[in-house]
Amino acid sequence: MALSFRCFAEDPQVSAHLQRGDAEERRGHPRAALACYRLAEERDPKNIAVLLRIAKQYSDLIAQTKPESAARVFADRSLEYSQRAVAIDPKSAKGHLSLAVAYGRLTDFVGNKVKMDYSRLIKEEAVRSIELDPTDDFAWHVLGRWHSGVANVGSMLKAMARVAYGGLPPATNEDAAKCLKKAVELAPQRIIHHSELARVYQTMGRKELAKKEWQAVLALPALDKEDEKDKREAQAVIGAPLSTPARSAAR
Numbered sequence: 001m002a003l004s005f006r007c008f009a010e011d012p013q014v015s016a017h018l019q020r021g022d023a024e025e026r027r028g029h030p031r032a033a034l035a036c037y038r039l040a041e042e043r044d045p046k047n048i049a050v051l052l053r054i055a056k057q058y059s060d061l062i063a064q065t066k067p068e069s070a071a072r073v074f075a076d077r078s079l080e081y082s083q084r085a086v087a088i089d090p091k092s093a094k095g096h097l098s099l100a101v102a103y104g105r106l107t108d109f110v111g112n113k114v115k116m117d118y119s120r121l122i123k124e125e126a127v128r129s130i131e132l133d134p135t136d137d138f139a140w141h142v143l144g145r146w147h148s149g150v151a152n153v154g155s156m157l158k159a160m161a162r163v164a165y166g167g168l169p170p171a172t173n174e175d176a177a178k179c180l181k182k183a184v185e186l187a188p189q190r191i192i193h194h195s196e197l198a199r200v201y202q203t204m205g206r207k208e209l210a211k212k213e214w215q216a217v218l219a220l221p222a223l224d225k226e227d228e229k230d231k232r233e234a235q236a237v238i239g240a241p242l243s244t245p246a247r248s249a250a251r
Helices: 012-026 030-043 048-064 068-088 093-109 112-132 137-151 155-165 173-186 191-204 207-219 225-238
Strands: none
Touching (some): 012 030, 012 048, 048 068, 048 093, 068 093, 093 112, 093 137, 112 137, 137 191, 173 191, 191 225
């Protein structure tokens, strides 16, 4: 999940580190970006823009890291930096969104009981982010994915949740679609929103609506490797050729 943090610091050296880190991130180099952001942190350890950028790089490194124990360390650090940012500014919409993403990443490393606890936190943080900034398309995306994930969770986990907690929080594919449609409305240029909405429509059996979203994926330029992956999936689903080349830019 891509997150955008556009605020810079008054300290010109901090701003320079952030600019270099952002350039490395656009190139798809999270380790190099992280090194730049950590230099910025050394000069300004309470700068929320810095902390949230660091949290994102740790999050992005999870999928690239082996063994699992090392990946878990990055997941924990992403959560830690997100928590630090929110502690400094509890009204930071991006901070709460970063927390939601961090808890989501951690669900890959925990047992079912903790997974259910984190699921509740993901929703709480995503909703809080939207309350603070309803124009953030990524927050709507995260909430949509939460609805989709909970609505389609396995029967065994649902049974466990009923026994331990009286059930999972209410979630439906319809609500997932509504949230993702809002994300598309706010940022129609982002492939990630169209592709996730297409998958939800497929789950709902709404094939024509899914096809429309996959066609949108094919029509948009790929900005990173995740976009390229989504375009290949769209091509496989609807059998259409890839219509636009990938190009390097920020989401």
